Amino acid sequence: MAQLKITLKRSVTHRLPKQRKIVKALGLGRVNSTVVKPDNESIRGALFQIAHLIEVEQVKD
Template identity: 75%
Template structure:
């Protein structure tokens, strides 16, 4: 199963509460923090809503 490396590039402070909640639920705490998540429709939907705050790349590990 493919995985995605998600890196927070911009702060979630002063954003809509729903966007802040998505960032927190993905496990991203600070700017430049990264997490590895499975590539599925639920994750893709969340990433679409905060795409202006993050950088996404495929992770092979």
């Protein structure tokens, strides 16, 4: 299964509370923090909600 490397590129201050919760649930804390998550529908849905705050790359297994 493919993996996604997710990097927070913009601050979550002054964002909607829902967006802040999504960022925290993904495990992103500060700007330029990075996590690797599996590529599935639930993760993709969360990423769509905060697409303007993040950068996503596909990681080869």
